[in-house]
Amino acid sequence: MEEELIQIKNSAVSLALDAKDKKELDDLKIRFLGRSGRLTLALKELSKLPKEKRPEVGKLANEVKNTIEETILEKESQVTKQKSQELKEKIDISIPGIKPQIGHLHPMTQVIYDVVNVFKGLGYQTADGPEIETDYYNFEALNIPKDHPARDTQQTLYLDTRNAKVNPGEIILRTQLSGMQARAMEKIKPPLRVIVPGKVFRYEQVDASHGFEFWQLEGFLVDTNVKLTDLFGTIDYVLRKLMGENIKLKFATTNFPFVEPGVDTYIECTVCKGKGCSFCKMSGWSEIMPAGMIHPNVLKAVGYSSRQWNGFAFCIGLSRLVTLRYKMDDLRLLTNPDMRILEQF
Ligand SMILES: [Zn+2]
Numbered sequence: 501m502e503e504e505l506i507q508i509k510n511s512a513v514s515l516a517l518d519a520k521d522k523k524e525l526d527d528l529k530i531r532f533l534g535r536s537g538r539l540t541l542a543l544k545e546l547s548k549l550p551k552e553k554r555p556e557v558g559k560l561a562n563e564v565k566n567t568i569e570e571t572i573l574e575k576e577s578q579v580t581k582q583k584s585q586e587l588k589e590k591i592d593i594s595i596p597g598i599k600p601q602i603g604h605l606h607p608m609t610q611v612i613y614d615v616v617n618v619f620k621g622l623g624y625q626t627a628d629g630p631e632i633e634t635d636y637y638n639f640e641a642l643n644i645p646k647d648h649p650a651r652d653t654q655q656t657l658y659l660d661t662r663n664a665k666v667n668p669g670e671i672i673l674r675t676q677l678s679g680m681q682a683r684a685m686e687k688i689k690p691p692l693r694v695i696v697p698g699k700v701f702r703y704e705q706v707d708a709s710h711g712f713e714f715w716q717l718e719g720f721l722v723d724t725n726v727k728l729t730d731l732f733g734t735i736d737y738v739l740r741k742l743m744g745e746n747i748k749l750k751f752a753t754t755n756f757p758f759v760e761p762g763v764d765t766y767i768e769c770t771v772c773k774g775k776g777c778s779f780c781k782m783s784g785w786s787e788i789m790p791a792g793m794i795h796p797n798v799l800k801a802v803g804y805s806s807r808q809w810n811g812f813a814f815c816i817g818l819s820r821l822v823t824l825r826y827k828m829d830d831l832r833l834l835t836n837p838d839m840r841i842l843e844q845f
Contacts, residue, residue, distance in 0.1 A: 510566040516571045525572050528534045529762050607845040611696050611822045618741045624693040627684050633674035641682035642758040650757050655703035673701035677718030685802035690809045691723040708830045715818035722811035731812040761790025770824045779829045789816050
């Protein structure tokens with residue numbers, strides 16, 4: 501019996517000293533000290549010994565157990581230390597780190613933030629509306645009934661509603677943000693100043709200055725005794741804030757069914773400085789901010805008294821503003837995900 505115990509001890513200790521990692525040591529623990537380990541089984545034989553021999557052998561067995569445990573424990577701490585030392589040698593903490601690439605706002609988003617900030621300074625609140633719009637808000641509430649020729653100028657994308665309980669042609673992708681005029685006025689009591697930045701959609705031939713989806717910002721103000729000169733002042737102030745004090749602007753009369761009178765604002769093309777290029781269709785000017793005094797019918801449609809209240813509305817072509825500000829000669833660059841383009845802003 502004593503012989504066997506000594507053998508177990510020698511074998512366990514020599515294996516422990518040779519172990520290379522913690523896993524080997526864990527295996528040893530199970531092989532010798534586990535429930536059916538060699539030492540545990542040997543200890544069970546103790547009861548078969550003659551009574552007078554038991555204390556002596558028991559003492560030896562205890563010593564063997566302690567020695568094995570201690571050796572494994574010591575070896576374990578040695579292995580762990582060695583491992584962390586190796587790791588330290590592999591990691592050179594003096595090498596400078598690699599800077600992660602930090603993204604930035606898309607030029608479109610930057611311009612939206614700037615425009616919204618300028619209007620905030622003028623007391624405008626920002627509203628948001630649905631991109632899928634009804635024919636009523638997009639056209640009818642804006643004094644454009646179903647048979648109005650103005651509808652022809654807005655190449656409308658209709659949603660397939662064959663399985664829905666609505667009349668055909670009732671649900672569209674909004675062609676303009678003016679639909680938000682009626683939506684906002686129905687909810688807010690005058691006086692009000694609201695801007696709505698957002699995307700609009702048209703079935704258009706795509707070229708350098710036209711897209712089938714583009715960003716606009718619609719704005720409108722309703723108050724008492726608003727004059728056309730207030731509108732001119734607002735347009736002039738806003739565009740100079742956004743594009744610089746030295747820009748050249750010109751106004752022309754135009755016609756939109758939801759304003760009376762209608763005004764078109766042109767800015768001298770920043771790409772060619774007025775000389776004429778493909779972006780401005782050789783005219784030297786770019787249409788940037790159509791506007792006008794809100795038509796009394798629009799105010800009536802939302803239940804405002806057109807005797808008490810009047811106001812103006814305007815629209816900024818945000819996509820065009822971005823291309824003019826950054827002197828891009830093609831609107832399509834704005835929706836191009838190529839990093840070589842985006843990294844320039
Ligand atoms: Zn030009």
